[in-house]
Amino acid sequence: MSKIVEDISLKKRASVLCLLFISAVFCLVTEGTAWPVVYQVTIDGPITGFTRDYLRKGIKRASDEPNGAVLVKLDTPGGLISATQNIVKDILNAPVPVIVHVAPSGARAGSAGTFITLAAHVAAMASGTHIGAAHPILLTGGELKGDARKKVVNDTIAFIRSIAQKRKRNAKWAEEAVKKSVSITAKEALKKGIIDCIADTNGELFRKIDGKSVEVTTRGEIKKRVLHLSGQPVHEIALSLVERIGKRLGDPQVMLILLVIGILGIYLEVKTPGATLPGLIGAIALIGFLFASRILPINYLGILLIFLAIILFIAEIYVTSFGALTIAGLTSLAIGLKILFQTERSIGLQISLITIIGIVAVIGAVVAVLGALLARDFRRKKRTGREGLVGESGIAKTPIERSGKVFIHGELWDACSVGGPIEEGSPIEVQGVRGLLLVVEKVENNR
Numbered sequence: 001m002s003k004i005v006e007d008i009s010l011k012k013r014a015s016v017l018c019l020l021f022i023s024a025v026f027c028l029v030t031e032g033t034a035w036p037v038v039y040q041v042t043i044d045g046p047i048t049g050f051t052r053d054y055l056r057k058g059i060k061r062a063s064d065e066p067n068g069a070v071l072v073k074l075d076t077p078g079g080l081i082s083a084t085q086n087i088v089k090d091i092l093n094a095p096v097p098v099i100v101h102v103a104p105s106g107a108r109a110g111s112a113g114t115f116i117t118l119a120a121h122v123a124a125m126a127s128g129t130h131i132g133a134a135h136p137i138l139l140t141g142g143e144l145k146g147d148a149r150k151k152v153v154n155d156t157i158a159f160i161r162s163i164a165q166k167r168k169r170n171a172k173w174a175e176e177a178v179k180k181s182v183s184i185t186a187k188e189a190l191k192k193g194i195i196d197c198i199a200d201t202n203g204e205l206f207r208k209i210d211g212k213s214v215e216v217t218t219r220g221e222i223k224k225r226v227l228h229l230s231g232q233p234v235h236e237i238a239l240s241l242v243e244r245i246g247k248r249l250g251d252p253q254v255m256l257i258l259l260v261i262g263i264l265g266i267y268l269e270v271k272t273p274g275a276t277l278p279g280l281i282g283a284i285a286l287i288g289f290l291f292a293s294r295i296l297p298i299n300y301l302g303i304l305l306i307f308l309a310i311i312l313f314i315a316e317i318y319v320t321s322f323g324a325l326t327i328a329g330l331t332s333l334a335i336g337l338k339i340l341f342q343t344e345r346s347i348g349l350q351i352s353l354i355t356i357i358g359i360v361a362v363i364g365a366v367v368a369v370l371g372a373l374l375a376r377d378f379r380r381k382k383r384t385g386r387e388g389l390v391g392e393s394g395i396a397k398t399p400i401e402r403s404g405k406v407f408i409h410g411e412l413w414d415a416c417s418v419g420g421p422i423e424e425g426s427p428i429e430v431q432g433v434r435g436l437l438l439v440v441e442k443v444e445n446n447r
Contacts, residue, residue, distance in 0.1 A: 036067045036068070036069060036227075036228060036229050036232050037062065037065040037067065037068045037069070037232075037235065038062075038068075038069050038070075038071050038229055038232055038233070038234045038235065039058050039061050039062045039068065039069070039070055039071070039234075039235050039236075039237055040058075040070075040071045040072075040073060040234045040235065040236040040237065041054060041055055041057075041058035041070060041071070041072050041073070041237055042072075042073045042236065043055070043072060043073065043074050043075070043076055043116075044073070044074075044075045044076070044107075045076060045247065045251075046076065046077065046078065046079045046080075046251065047076055047078065047079020047080060047083050047084055047087065047112040047113070047116070048079055048080055048083050048296060049080070049082075049083050049086075049296070050243070050246045050247055050249075051079065051083060051087065052083050052086045052087050052090065053243075053246075054237075054239070054243065054247075055070075055072065055087055055090060055091075056090055057237060058070045058072075058237050059090060059094050059095075059096060059098070061237060062096040063094075063095045063096050065096075068096045069096055069097045069098075069099065069227070069229060070094070070096060070097070070098045070099065071099045071101060071202070071234060072098060072099065072100045072101065072116070072120070073101055073103055074100055074101065074102050074103070074107065074109055074113055074116065074117065075102065075103070075104075075107035075108060075109075075113075076108070076109065076110060076111075076112060076113040076116075077108065077110045077111065077113075078110045078111025078112045078113065078133075078134075079111070079112040079113075080112070080296070080297070081112070081136060081156070082297065083112070084112040084115050084116065085159070087115075087116055087119075088115055088116065088119040088159075088163060091116070091119045091120060091121075092119055092163075092166060092217075093217045094121075094216060094217065095216055095217060095218045095219075096216060096225075097121045097122065097214050097216060097225055097227060098119075098120050098121050098122075099120060099121065099122040099123075099124065099205070099209070100116060100117045100119075100120035100122070100123050100124070101124045101125070101126070101199070101202075101205055102117060102124070102125040102126060102129045102131060102186070102195075103124075103125070103126035103129065103200070104126055104200075105126050105127055105128035105129060105200065106128055106129065107126065107129045108129060108130050108131065109125075109129070109130075109131040109132075110131075110132070110133050110134075110183070111133055111134050111135075112134075113131065114131055114132055114133075114134040114160070114174070114177055115134065115159070115160055115163060117131060117194075117195070118160065118163045118164050118167060118169055118174060118194070119163050119166075119167065120167070121167075121214040121215070121216070122196050122209050122212065122214065122227070123167075123169070123194065123195040123196055124195055124196060124197050124198065124199050124205050124208075124209070125186035125189060125190075125195050125198055126186065126198070126199065126200045127186055127187075127198055127200055128186070129185070129186050130183050130184060130185050130186065131177075131183065131184060131186075131189050131194065131195075132177045132181070132182050132183030132184055133177065133181045133182070133183045134156070134160065134174075134177040134178045134181065135153070135177075135178055135179070135180070135181035136152050136153060136156050136178070153178065153179065156178050157175050157178050157179060160174045160175065160177065160178050161174060161175055169193055169194055170192045170193040170194055173192050173193075173194060174194075186198050196208075196209065196212070197209060202234055203230075203231075206229040206230045206231070206232065207230050209227055209229070210227065210228060210229065210230040211226060211227065211228070212226070212227045213225070213226050213227075214227065245288075245291070246291065246292075249288060249291060249292035252296055252341050253355050254292070255289060255292040255293070255296055256337065256340065256355065256356075256359070257355075257359070258285045258286070258288045258289040258292065259285070259286070259289045259306070259340075260359050260363060261281065261282065261285040262282045262283070262284075262285035262286035262288075262289055263282070263286075263306065263307075263310055264278075264282065264363065264366065265278045265279060265280075265281045265282020265283070265285060265286075266278075266279060266282040266283070266286070267282075267310055267313065267314070268282070268370070269282060270314075296341065297341070298340055298341060299339050299340055299341065299342050301336075301339060302335075302336040302337065302338075302339045302340035302341075302342070303336070303340070304336070305332045305333070305335050305336030305339075306332070306333055306336035306337065306340070308329075308332045308336075309329040309330065309332040309333035309336065310329070311329075312325045312326070312328050312329030312332065313325070313326065313329045313367045316329070316367070326364070326367060326368060329367070330360055330363070330364050333360055333363060334356065334360045337356045337359065337360070338356060389408060389409075389413075389430045389433065389438060390430050390431070390432060390433065391429070391430060392408055392409065392429070392430050393408075393427060393428070393429050393430075393443065394406045394407050394408035394409075394413075394427075394428050394429075394430070394440075395407045395425060395426070395427060395428065396415075396422045396423065396424055396425060396426045396427075396428050396440075396442075397412060397424065398424055399421065399422065399423055399424050400415055400416070400417045400421065400422040400428075400440070401417060401421045401422075402416060402417075403415065403416050403437070404416075404417070404422070406428055406438060406440055408430065408438075413438045414436060414437050414438065415428070415437065415438040415439070415440045416434075416437055416438075416439055416440070417440060417441070417442070418431060418439055418440070418441050419441050419442065420442070422440070422442045426442050426443075427442070427443040428440040428441065428442055428443060429441055429443050
């Protein structure tokens, strides 16, 4: 019996030792190994300087993890070439894998989005999405002309080809996307070697790229990184309040409207002192404009022309030009708005000509109406204070020679006479004011 108990005890000890051995081996194998952490950055609007700051925030957050990665959910019509170049540079030199996923269905990687997708370590698209149409255009929506067009197009072609070659993607199609503004679907992009896979969800995407090897740049050195993201959760990087405001201000038309509201508000405050509200609104709008100017490049000549327009509008109130100054101001305003975003760095976005026309029409109407009202008030005889009594009629309450009392508008005033003595009870008319003394004249009954 004791023999059987001893055998059972030995088996238990052996089992415990086996478990301890397995645990030790597991600890040795997993020591220093961290689960991958995926941070998601959602880009669903025009590509601006704000977009770059947001993406860099995601890359920085992921690089702080031992095994981090960035997932970019992309849906954009395009954006600024300058911002796109900086974003591509950040992705190509990122110390962590950057996965660009054009999603959800119906999304697009238009224009600047094409460059960003090609630059990714892993490029994927959801079904029902498209990519391409990367031909550079002016912010105003027009085409570049002459040598400027040739220079920009050739530079853009070289830029997109270098990205495609770096990531071993279809450089020929990338060139056509710029030169001919071609656009293709997700299936066509996969077939042409533009993207690595088609996936509708994060889970499907991670499964399809599981085990894929990519190259990342860590402290100036290129290192291999094998992706094992299947089943891993995604942590979305939320925007702060300031970042959400910056995202909205990234639209050039919003920035333009802020500028106009700011100028109108300040203009109204200057012409109607004490109103407060127009000045407050104008100041807030101008602060928003200045904040947005960090995101979008502006042409300072356009700013000068806009302020010249405001000066001309104000001058119209004091100078009788029969509308000539207002017309000159509106012309200066229109030109200023048109070239406000025309810089070498602002190629890529569009601003509607209809918006410019609408803003000029609204401002023209406001300035014309306000100018007419202020001009009328400026020329109108004063109706308040002592000066407002000139020309008013009253009654002499005492005999007036050198001085006396008169009754006007229910009030007694000290008065002196011009044109001779005035008897008590006689009708009088105010001819002028000397300090606190009214200068009056007797009104004859036959007048």
